Amino acid sequence: MPNITDQKKLLRDFVLEFVSKGPTVRGWEGACPKCPLCGCYVLKGCGYDECHCGNITIDSDMLRVHVGNSLESDVETFNTKRRAKG
16 A cells, blocks of 8 residues: 655655656656646655555655656656754
8 A cells, every 4th residue: 555645744844846847868856756637746765655646656665656647747856855943
């Protein structure tokens, strides 16, 4: 059963910095793709994770990102930077 990234916690604890739209020549970059269908951010590195609608699934153990129902070129990717406490 896949996890779904806690959207409120992600946006509260991290600043998202745009990396690319779609995969680059080196593959998927950035820590967090955003689903173009449901708007859900999916955090890489959390095991098996997917967006709310199931369009994007990530298997961090296999280093695999799968996009099912939209074009890969429509998926925006972001890096995450932890917000300063205080």
